[in-house]
Amino acid sequence: MLEQMREHLAALVARAIRSTTVLLDLLDLPETLTIFRQDLGQFAGQHSAVGYFDEFLGVENPVVEFLAGTLESVAPLFEDSSTTFELRGVALKIMRGLPRYLELQNTPPGKEHDVQNALHGILALAFPEVIREAAAPKQTKSYHPDFAINSIRTAIEVKFAKDEDGAKTAIGALYEDMHGYANSSWTHFIGFVYMAGNFLTEDQVKAELAESNAPKDWSVVLVSGHTKPKIKKKPGVE
DSSP: OHHHHHHHHHHHHHHHHHHHHHHHHHHHHHHHHHHHHHHHHHGTOOOOOEEEEETEEEEHHHHHHHHHHHHHHHHHGOOOOOOHHHEEEEEEHHHHHHHHHHHHHHHOOSSHHHHHHHHHHHHHHHHHTTSSSSEEEEEOOOOSSSEGGGGTTTEEEEEESSSHHHHHHHHHHHHHHHHHHHTTOEEEEEEEEEEEOOOOOOOHHHHHHHHHHOTTTTTEEEEEEEOOOOOOOOOTTT
């Protein structure tokens, strides 16, 4: 009977290991997954080990304790409340409404910095804690998203495109940003692209994201609006 219980425990532990491995892979945490596999090696042959048995808490197993610690470390990724999701929706509405706001203010942007300044102003009305260019520690390099709203654990990257080629370049730059923010403390990322025309659709970008296996915690918002006309230089004037 005891041997059967040990075999059952070993089977449950093996299944928990497989599930944890799949979870870390789906969360796109390659570094964490590598460390997990390395540390797991120290528990070889202990899948059915019982160090202590409590009438209410059950068995104490070193592998189970290790798995519990691993899951606890990634638990914050699943702690986004319904309020957080609602507030993220507010941030999205603000971004989508930026072209109309700039039109009413008669202040069309001429460069990316203009878009950032305008977006910062209206984001701060709903999120006074919004941070400009907050650092995201990443090994030997620090990445700085244009905005971070820590209360909803969201980072925002802003891009500006005056033509179709510029829009494609902006999307390519966002792909690079996605790798830079992996394993950061933020759990949601928004790529915001302000375009001078309808050069791309969000459906096109979503399809590209899916094909490139982009992180699932990223979304891209495309808007189009008026921009400052490019000033033509007079002949002979540098």
